[in-house]
Amino acid sequence: MTSPDTTGLAGLRPRLPSPVQEAADSRFDRRGVRLLLKRDDLIHPELIGNKWRKLAPNLTAAAGRTVVTFGGAWSNHLRATAAAGRLLGIPTVGVVRGDELAGRPLNPSLARCAADGMRLHFADRASYRRKSEARVLAGLLRAADAEDAYVVPEGGSNAEAVRSCRELGAELRDRADVVAVACGTGGTLAGLAAGLAPGQRALGVPVLKGGFLAADTEALQQEAFGGRRGDWDMDDRFHFGGYARVPAELDAFAADFERRHAVPVERLYVAKLLYALATLAGEGAFPRGTTVAAVITGRPFP
Numbered sequence: 001m002t003s004p005d006t007t008g009l010a011g012l013r014p015r016l017p018s019p020v021q022e023a024a025d026s027r028f029d030r031r032g033v034r035l036l037l038k039r040d041d042l043i044h045p046e047l048i049g050n051k052w053r054k055l056a057p058n059l060t061a062a063a064g065r066t067v068v069t070f071g072g073a074w075s076n077h078l079r080a081t082a083a084a085g086r087l088l089g090i091p092t093v094g095v096v097r098g099d100e101l102a103g104r105p106l107n108p109s110l111a112r113c114a115a116d117g118m119r120l121h122f123a124d125r126a127s128y129r130r131k132s133e134a135r136v137l138a139g140l141l142r143a144a145d146a147e148d149a150y151v152v153p154e155g156g157s158n159a160e161a162v163r164s165c166r167e168l169g170a171e172l173r174d175r176a177d178v179v180a181v182a183c184g185t186g187g188t189l190a191g192l193a194a195g196l197a198p199g200q201r202a203l204g205v206p207v208l209k210g211g212f213l214a215a216d217t218e219a220l221q222q223e224a225f226g227g228r229r230g231d232w233d234m235d236d237r238f239h240f241g242g243y244a245r246v247p248a249e250l251d252a253f254a255a256d257f258e259r260r261h262a263v264p265v266e267r268l269y270v271a272k273l274l275y276a277l278a279t280l281a282g283e284g285a286f287p288r289g290t291t292v293a294a295v296i297t298g299r300p301f302p
Contacts, residue, residue: 009059012087014044014052017171020293023261031281032288036176037263040168041270041299046087049266049298050168050188051080054156057164059084062150068093068141069152070131073101074109074244074268076298077155082118092118093146095131099124109301121146157187162194162224168295169195169202169230176200176293178286180277182207182269183234184243186217188297193230194221202232205276207269209239238276244268250275266298 018040028035040050047055054077059067067090071078078094085092094113102122106114114120121144123131130136131154141147152158169192172179179196180203183189193202206213214234221229240250246267254271258264265271273294286292 009056009088012044012047014047014056015042016052016167018043020172020175023263025260025278027278028281028292031284031286032290033281033286034291035277036291036293037261038168038172038179038293038295041264041266041296046083047080048076048083049080050165050295051077051156051298053165053168053191054161054187055080055084055152057160058150058152058156058158059088059090061160062090062152064090066091066093066146066149067152068095068144068146068149069156070095070097070128070154072097072243073107074301075154076268078113078118079109079116081152081156082113082116085118086116092116093144093149094118094120095128095140095144096120096122097125097128098122119144153185155185155187157185157190157220159220159224161187162191162220165191166195168192169200171195172293173197173200176291178203178290179293179295180205180273181295182273182297183213183217184208184269186213186220188295189232189234190217190220190224190229192295193232194225196230200231202230204232204234205238205273206234206236207239207272208243209236209241211236235276235280238272238279240272246271253278263296264299266296266300269298270296 021037023035023037025035043052069081099122165188178201181188183204183206189204250271253275254265
């Protein structure tokens with residue numbers, strides 16, 4: 001097996017830098033706010049959304065070893081890792097939250113992972129919550145027969161991924177006053193904020209409830225850079241009840257945005273981000289003359 005390196009990854013032909021497009025939208029225009037869309041969903045057709053930025057350094061570090069990672073039953077990260085494994089010829093193992101799923105038919109997302117060659121192991125939720133503890137992690141790897149694998153954390157967020165995501169901020173230097181991104185683990189925000197220029201601000205929109213992501217993001221910056229970097233904050237009001245919760249109001253908003261701009265809107269992350277920005281614009285949170293860039297981190301699952 002050939003070890004993946006930067007040359008091999010480049011052979012997958014990512015579209016970098018990802019394009020930026022303007023979205024003329026009356027909800028922003030009437031407040032004097034300009035909206036840009038940073039189309040990270042167009043980086044690669046199979047390594048969905050911004051997952052390329054996080055996976056590329058980890059796949060390089062894995063050097064051909066089996067890659068084991070973690071996610072829920074609808075995890076974009078699991079799907080991207082499985083696709084990368086197939087494309088690069090690297091064995092992958094996905095530890096899935098919820099051992100009650102083991103005896104059930106796979107949902108379309110996990111079925112795609114399996115079709116791409118990922119071996120799935122279903123972990124009980126109590127152990128899964130404690131997977132950052134060394135003893136629990138060792139037990140999960142043992143149970144998944146992946147003790148010698150290269151471990152990528154849930155969402156792909158570790159120091160290597162955070163440092164890689166600095167490039168996202170660098171690509172938007174001087175393009176916007178505020179750059180906003182939906183947050184699941186905080187890794188993209190941590191790197192994005194570090195890559196922006198002085199005077200630019202990063203805004204995170206958590207898609208999970210609990211109010212813990214600010215601390216997680218700061219911890220990731222500490223691990224990657226030795227301390228907090230960049231001007232960033234979070235608005236915790238737009239999780240709509242928690243991860244994978246898509247009430248009718250949010251779905252209708254996303255469908256309307258798709259009609260207005262001919263941009264497919266992924267519901268679990270991107271819809272919440274765009275809804276948050278429209279709400280904030282309506283509240284007058286952005287001064288007139290502000291340019292806001294929304295990072296489109298994924299696209300709808302077919």
